[in-house]
Amino acid sequence: MPSYKAPVEDVKFILQDVLGIDRFNNLAGFAEASPDVIDAILQEGAKFCEEVIAPLNLPGDQEGCTRHPDGSVTTPKGFREAYRAYAAGGWMGLAAPAEYGGQDLPHTINTVMQEFISSANLAFGMYPGLTQGAIAALLVHGSPDQKRTFLPKMVEGAWTGTMNLTEPHCGTDLGLLKTKAVPNGDGSYAITGTKIFISAGEHDLSENIVHLVLARIEGAPAGTKGISLFVVPKFLVNGDGSLGPRNGVSCGSIEHKMGIHANATCVMNYDGAKGWLVGQENRGLNAMFVMMNEARLAVGVQGLAQSEVAYQNAASYAKERLQGRALTGAAAPDKPADPIIVHPDVRRNLMLVRAFNEAARALVLWAALSSDVAHRSEDPAERQAADDRLGLLTPVVKGVLTDLGFENAVRAQQVLGGHGYIAEWGMEQFVRDARIAMIYEGANGIQAMDLVGRKLPKDGGRALMAFMGEVEAFCRENGAEDGMKPFVEPLAKGLEQLQGATMWFMQNAMAKPDNAGAGATEYMHLMGLVALGYMWGKMAKAALARKAAGDGAAARMDAKLVTGRFFMERMMPEAGALARRIRAGSDAIMALPAEMF
Amino acid sequence: MPSYKAPVEDVKFILQDVLGIDRFNNLAGFAEASPDVIDAILQEGAKFCEEVIAPLNLPGDQEGCTRHPDGSVTTPKGFREAYRAYAAGGWMGLAAPAEYGGQDLPHTINTVMQEFISSANLAFGMYPGLTQGAIAALLVHGSPDQKRTFLPKMVEGAWTGTMNLTEPHCGTDLGLLKTKAVPNGDGSYAITGTKIFISAGEHDLSENIVHLVLARIEGAPAGTKGISLFVVPKFLVNGDGSLGPRNGVSCGSIEHKMGIHANATCVMNYDGAKGWLVGQENRGLNAMFVMMNEARLAVGVQGLAQSEVAYQNAASYAKERLQGRALTGAAAPDKPADPIIVHPDVRRNLMLVRAFNEAARALVLWAALSSDVAHRSEDPAERQAADDRLGLLTPVVKGVLTDLGFENAVRAQQVLGGHGYIAEWGMEQFVRDARIAMIYEGANGIQAMDLVGRKLPKDGGRALMAFMGEVEAFCRENGAEDGMKPFVEPLAKGLEQLQGATMWFMQNAMAKPDNAGAGATEYMHLMGLVALGYMWGKMAKAALARKAAGDGAAARMDAKLVTGRFFMERMMPEAGALARRIRAGSDAIMALPAEMF
CATH class of the missing domain: 1.20.140.10 (Butyryl-CoA Dehydrogenase, subunit A, domain 3)
Structure with a gap:
């Protein structure tokens, strides 16, 4: 039976020594997140993940979810109790606004908790994870009424959320989606269609499930410009917030899949289900x-x-x-x-x-x-x-x-x-x-x-230039220090490869977009390598500072420095191979006629 | 439901155009393997794999093997019939000596068939695969009596084979193995111990299962020098070749594992089972x-x-x-x-x-x-x-x-x-x-x-020198030809990296063996890249020749050339990164104290 120990000390090193979270005390919610508070939350979160949900991971995989003939779905043994403990602990609303019952803490702290949960039990973590995503969408695009109706219950963990995008014939290319929405005349819409691969689409953890559903309003333009977002609760909600009758949405089947067995991946059938528009008509993708x-x-x-x-x-x-x-x-x-x-x-x-x-x-x-x-x-x-x-x-x-x-x-x-x-x-x-x-x-x-295709060219490449400029400045500022040389030199070389590859795209992808498509994955990995290398540069600097301060963490800081050196010696060299692949362009990739594959 | 089509044409291109199998007509069995015979065998084998065993692959995975309370194991639905067809087709003995009922064809042809079977249904293919391995061991090390007793039945496919090495506390390090063998006084031994991870250890496909078992004869030296090999049939064999009583070996359980569900991975309990020494005492590893x-x-x-x-x-x-x-x-x-x-x-x-x-x-x-x-x-x-x-x-x-x-x-x-x-x-x-x-x-x-650690230094590096010399000669002989340049130049660069890495090992691993251990995996992949690149060089040459001959395969040959160019542009560049990793040595790998992991 595998075990898990949440890396609390490493998180604190990163938040405090590497990222200097103290610097952000002027931001809403950050002043409350003092080192002591962070420490208490992380310890508590670690305990929950290690003791409550990690032990359910292996048995949850083996038991899986079960769909019953009435379309209901039960999660593996222990999941209901664990989810109740999660909700009772206030974890769902860690970073949600106090207005809706949340704790208003930094999203950063919630991200730490996401890591711990996803290590301990990925399938379990997806239930609250999707709910937090739905909360975020409703916070930005929901109407005041929708927020009042759904958010407090979701933040409390009593209701969970889902996102419904994919259909049998369309995943990536949402422009093809067919699920339709017909106005009921009372401000609501009747939603009809089939969605597939809906994680946590049906289960027994929460009283209600709040589906966010992409659909096409009758008469909307074709393609992605005609897609709207709807909120479709499993149970309709009465004016007083209590649960009303079952809505016209049900789970048609669950998938047998490679992993995450304890999370139900559902085919969801919408059969004139009542839904309400979230945000603007035809702006659903945006929402x-x-x-x-x-x-x-x-x-x-x-x-x-x-x-x-x-x-x-x-x-x-x-x-x-x-x-x-x-x-x-x-x-x-x-x-x-x-x-x-x-x-x-x-x-x-x-x-x-x-x-x-x-x-x-x-x-x-x-x-x-x-x-x-x-x-x-x-x-x-x-x-x-x-x-x-x-x-x-x-x-x-x-x-x-x-x-x-x-x-x-x-x-x-x-x-x-x-x-x-x-x-x-x-x-x-x-x-x-x-x-x-x-x-x-x-x-x-x-x-x-x-x-x-999108993030690089956006605003004339402003984001990329800022990123590369920041890494370059770091190399310049730290390159002279002896202890930093084993980190700065390989990082600077990786950055050069990234700059070179960017230049190559600028020169070769405008006229021939396939050159960008052919090198996109390698470019993403090249940027990842430089970003991870930059993190190692910053961690090495922080570790050297901690060692100089002599606070008793020397063995841990030495391990950091060794591990960082390993990264630079063994992982950074991949940058050169990635850059060469990018510059190979698309010719050999596109030359074969489709029927020869 | 996935499908499979055996790549018969590609195999023929490789055998005939790339490797020039005709050149070997002077070898035993090769003259019989004329292009027509090879073609007929491959077509027949392809048909069997595509139509009989590929359709059993997905259902076999889902059903898996079942161990019954009496220790017997049943394979998934359809496997028995398919195995009977395999045996009846004479596939088991394709390359086995005619003396024992085999067809004496080149091992090369059998290897092609192994590919087709392993594509169509890997779990199925392991049953005959292990049997063929056991046949090979008995052919080399079995006594005349053992050969006569076991080989005809195994070559026919009526009996299958296994290899029993691993024990709970020893896998890689066979010196630790504990299974013991006590002489019975009649030339046989009583074998007692537990073996794990025994593929095809028990099943319902064959009348008998011939286990080859590593064990330690009482009083043998410790470590790998005291290990002997025994043949231990599931059913003892009477003097007339008929099956006698059940031997003292049984399947204690089967593993629940990630894949190859249709092949039973068994814990095998030997409880004074009767076994016979194969080859010399204490030379079992060798056998x-x-x-x-x-x-x-x-x-x-x-x-x-x-x-x-x-x-x-x-x-x-x-x-x-x-x-x-x-x-x-x-x-x-x-x-x-x-x-x-x-x-x-x-x-x-x-x-x-x-x-x-x-x-x-x-x-x-x-x-x-x-x-x-x-x-x-x-x-x-x-x-x-x-x-x-x-x-x-x-x-x-x-x-x-x-x-x-x-x-x-x-x-x-x-x-x-x-x-x-x-x-x-x-x-x-x-x-x-x-x-x-x-x-x-x-x-x-x-x-x-x-x-x-073993193959490079053996005989003063003779094998490696010959390999590198052959690739070098190929580059020299073909480098001047325009059509070959896109293949020869990257291959020559990859070879240079391999030569450099070899030199680095010679200079740095003698005094510090951890440097060899730290770079071994990268070295293996570097050699793999050069070997695959060399194959592309030879395939490109053969494709150009076929095109020049104008025999109507131009589209297929063009596809070869495009695919080869892709390999050189996109995959060969990894050689540089691998070489840099090797030269990083073992320092950063060995520096961390074990308790810091």
């Missing part, structure tokens, strides 16, 4: 994007989270399993064999995962902090810069952290040899669960196109 | 290695096989699924959207898989041909050279083809988006099934150590 952007960051966090829990279990195994002898002579001569952590190739695997996890955590929290600043700062320039950064980092966090998070789950599984393949050890579940994060909320190829 | 080397190549083939079938299904989906428009304008303006194969990133994924598959197939067949030459040539120098090559390529084929085969199954799954995650589409099964190949028959880290 849904609030939810989607939030969800994309959360999915990136899931990639990190699975990589983290897989690492922890692989490291424990490697320290205990006795097999073979160190190449340099027996390390444990009193035992029949040495623990396999003496073998360089085993360590190489563990270090690859670890070096990713620590940097990815910093990157995620930097993005989350950018989101807080973008939403809460009173300085328009600061808001703008943070929003630029958030937009730029979102596809990178989603795409790169889930690609590498999955790879790392596979890598950690490998450390266990044959046991990694056996269900009871839990490692193969991490692999199966991590796999979904590369697919949902926009498959990673779509993230790459979002980055290259 | 088992015959089986293991054969099995390692076959597992490499499994990596290719899963990559191939995953590719085929992803390519079909990409040509049918309509979503979005080409970046260069609508490709199918009459349809609501373009097939997703117009998108460069989708094609990039498909090309990566395809460029691997074709080169991996050539590499596998080159290794198989080397095995035939090593076993059948009458020229000692030719035998020696082929044996050297086979030894060098074995860990590369096993490690690289399974690592990349799995990656490619994941990549192909990604092409299907959400559908890739759903069981009924079959893609997620390919991923789960492909995963085991990186683990069993020596986890890939062990393959890397076998390559770097």
Whole structure:
């Protein structure tokens, strides 16, 4: 049975030493989040994840969800109680406005909690995760009446949320969607159509389920310009807030899938269900994007989270399993064999995962902090810069952290040899669960196109220029310091590759857009590498400062520095290969006639 | 439901145009394998795989194997009939000696069949696969009596085989094994102990199961020097060849695992079971290695096989699924959207898989041909050279083809988006099934150590020098030809990286063996890249020749050339990053104290 320990100390190092969260005390909610408060919340959250939901992960996978003939769905044993404890703990509304019952704390703190939950039990975490996304969309685009009706119950955790986009014939290309909305004449609409792949579409955790549904109002323009967003509750809500009759929406079936078995992936049938327009007519994609952007960051966090829990279990195994002898002579001569952590190739695997996890955590929290600043700062320039950064980092966090998070789950599984393949050890579940994060909320190829086709050119490349400028300034300011050289030099080289690749796109993709499409994934990974490398630069700097201050964390800070050096020596070199692939362009990719595939 | 079409034409191109199998007509069995005979066998084998076993793959995964309270195990519905058809078709003994009922055909042809079977139904293919390995071990090390008793029945397919190495506390480190063998005084031994992870250890496909079991004879030296190999049949065999009473071996349980559900992975309990020594006392590892080397190549083939079938299904989906428009304008303006194969990133994924598959197939067949030459040539120098090559390529084929085969199954799954995650589409099964190949028959880290620690230094590096010399000569001989330049130049650069990395090991790993351990996996992949690149060089040359001959295969040959160019532009650049990682050495990997992991 796998175990999980939330990396509380590492989070505090990142928030306080690396990102200097104290600097943001002027932002709403941040002053309340003093180090002591943060510490208390993280300890409490860690305990909940470690003791309540992590033990449900393996049995939840094995039992899965069950759909009954009446269309109801039950979650695995223990999920209802755990969800009640989650709601009672006030976790759903951690970052929600006090006005609706939330605690108004920084989104950054909620992001930490998302990581812990997604490590402990990804399938469980998706229920509140989708609800938080729906809350975000209603906060921005809901009418005052909708907010009053739905938000307090959702923030309390009594009701959960979903997002309904995909249909059998359309996933990425939402312009093709067919679900229709017909005005009822009373301000509501009758929604009819079939949605597929709806996570948490039906379950037994909450009293009501608030579906946010994309549909086309009769007579709306074709394509994406004719899509509107609707809120469609499972149970209609009476004027006094109590639950009314069942709405015309039901779960037609649940999917048998590779992983996240404990989260019901539903086919949802809308049969004249009553829905209310959220935001403006035909501007549904716009409204849904609030939810989607939030969800994309959360999915990136899931990639990190699975990589983290897989690492922890692989490291424990490697320290205990006795097999073979160190190449340099027996390390444990009193035992029949040495623990396999003496073998360089085993360590190489563990270090690859670890070096990713620590940097990815910093990157995620930097993005989350950018989101807080973008939403809460009173300085328009600061808001703008943070929003630029958030937009730029979102596809990178989603795409790169889930690609590498999955790879790392596979890598950690490998450390266990044959046991990694056996269900009871839990490692193969991490692999199966991590796999979904590369697919949902926009498959990673779509993230790459979002980055290259939308985020790069936006505002004349302002966001990218700011990012590259910031990394360049960091290299300039720290390059002379001896202790920083092993970090700054490889980072500067990676940055050069990124600059070169950007230039290549500018020169070659305007006239021939396939050149951008052909290199988009590699570009996303190149930017991810530079962003993770920048995080290592900042972490190394913070670690050196902590060591200089001599506060007793020297062993931990030394480990940081070693891990950062490993990143620079072993992972950064990929930048050159990525850049060469980008410059190969699209010719060989596009040359084959389709029928020859 | 996924489908499969055996790549018969591609195999023939490789055998005839690339490897020039005609040149070997002087070898035993090769003269019989005329192009017509090969064609007939491949067509027949393809039909069996496509029509009989591929349709059982998805249902077999879903049903899995069942162990009954009496210890018997049943395979999924349809497996018994399919296995009977396999045996009746004479497939088991394709390359076995006529003396024991085999067809004495080249091992190379059997390897092709292994690919087809492993694409169509990996779990099914493991039953005959292990049997063929056991046949090989008995052929080399069995006594005349053992051969007479077991081989005809095994070659016929009436009895199957297994290999029993792993115990709960020892997998890689066989020196730790505890299963003991006590002489019965009649020439037989009483075998007692527990073996785990025994594929096909118990099932309902054959009348008898012939276990090859590693055990320690009472009083034998500790470690690997005291291990002997025994043959332990499930049913004892009477003097007249009929089946006698049940032996003291039984299946204690079967594992719940990530994939290959239709192959029973058994805990085997030996309780004084009667066994007979195979080969010499205390030389069991030596005898088992015959089986293991054969099995390692076959597992490499499994990596290719899963990559191939995953590719085929992803390519079909990409040509049918309509979503979005080409970046260069609508490709199918009459349809609501373009097939997703117009998108460069989708094609990039498909090309990566395809460029691997074709080169991996050539590499596998080159290794198989080397095995035939090593076993059948009458020229000692030719035998020696082929044996050297086979030894060098074995860990590369096993490690690289399974690592990349799995990656490619994941990549192909990604092409299907959400559908890739759903069981009924079959893609997620390919991923789960492909995963085991990186683990069993020596986890890939062990393959890397076998390559770097054993195969490189062997005979003063003779095998490696010959390999690098051959690639170098190819580059020299073909570099001047215009059509070959896009292949030869990148290949020569990759070779340079391999030469540089080899030199680095020579200079840095003698004094500090951890430097070899730290770079072993990267070195294995670097050699794999060069070997695959060399195959592309040879395939390009053959394709250009076919085009010049103007035999009507121009479109297929053009596709070869495009795919080869893609390999050189997109995959070969990894060589530089691998070489840089190797040269980073072991310092950052070994620096962290074990307790800090």
